[in-house]
Amino acid sequence: MLIKLLEPLRVPNELIEELAQPIKERGHEFVYYEEKTTDAKELAERSKDADVVMIANNPYPAEAIEQADQLKFINVAFTGVDHVDGEAAKEKGVKIANAAGYSDQSVAELVIGLTLDVYRSISQGNADIRKEDFPGMIQGREIKGKTVGIIGTGNIGMQTARLFKAFGANLIGYNNSEKEEAKELGLEYVSLDELLKTSDIVTVHLPLNEETEGFLSKEKLSLMKESAVLINCARGPIIDNDGLAELLNEGKIAGAGLDVFDMEPPIPSDYPILQAKNAVLTPHVAYLTDEAMVERAKIAFDNTLAFLEGNPQNIVQE
Structure with a gap:
């Protein structure tokens, strides 16, 4: 079979060659593109004649799938697969797999980092200390003793819960099904409304799909305490981000830490959350650590x- 890695995986080429060696030893051909592209025609050209394509987090459109006559398997080196045209793949009988688990720790750590930044004004303090007219110190808050609401207790949600537990937080959670592991950690499952009403920190760990798009509407977010903060390192469209910006500016939510938005960076200058009060923003990098990149490459291969x-393993769509 012909296997094509269509974009870099942010690891050294030597590691790619090492991981590809077992494929070659079994008589298969492996092709690696060192430059990424988001052009649909170029992706279609790269995919031509491939039996297996490996991609990361760049969009993989219907045009590329439809023109890949031999395609049998789309191997996504990423947790989410919403950037792949699933309908086009389904029509051709192409399986899709993901690399779930590679970034559990990296995402959980950024959730903590964003929470600390919102609570302790780290980014603001860094800017203030450099001003000739120093505006003064900012009094912060501690995570210890706070109630953290985990929306989605999958692998990343659970790792995030463990880290918050280590800080001395109290844990509550919302999920479609209850996990014994979570209960053993001390997490109490509650309804979504109760979680939003009682949490000091709300952190989102849901996949993006038809059921979760717009899951946290402005109406739902309005249930949060005025002193509460919202952290989202999952997917941007799960939240009504314009509604969140309004609530932040009105002082009805104390702060937010966001790594994901309704689009990938660069973000348009008129996007409301960019001007919202007490919002700490990062450019979709929760998954992006040296260690996570090595782990995802290993899982993908x-x-x-x-x-x-x-x-086949880690199949998310037959």
Whole structure:
């Protein structure tokens, strides 16, 4: 079979070659593109004749899938797969796999980092101390003793819960199903409304799909305490971000830490959350650490090898 890695995985080429060696040893051909592209025609050209394509987090459109006549498997080196045209893949009978688990720790750590920044005004303090007219110190808050609401207790949500627990926080959670592991950690499952009403810190860990798009509407967010903060390192469209900006500016939510938005960076200058009060923003980098990039490359190549051997794993769409 012909396997094509369509974009870089942010790891050294030497590691790519090492991970590809078992594929080559089994008689398959491996092609690696060192420059990424988001051009649909170029992606279609790169995909031509491939049996397996490996991608990361750049969009993979219908045009590329439809023109790849031999395509059998889309191997996504990312947790979410909403950037792949799933309908086009389904029509061609192409399986889709992901690399779930590679960034559990990195995402959980950024959630903590954003919370600390909102609570302790780290970014603001860094800017203020450099001003000739120093505006003065900002009094912050501690995580210890606060109630943290985890929306979505999958792997990342659970790792985030563990880190908050280490800070001395109290844990409550909302999920479609209850996990014994979460309960053993001391997390109490409650309704979504109760979580929003009682949490000091709300952190979102849901996938983006038809059920979760717009899941936290302005009406839902309005249930939060005025002293509460919202952290989102999952997917931007899960939240009504314009509504969130309004609530922040009106002082009805104390702060927010966001790594994801309704679009990928660069963000338009008129996007309301950019001007919102007490919002700490990062450019979709929660997954992006040296360690996570190595782990996702390993998982992605394991997925390819498993598919080639007739035992596909981490399948998210048949």
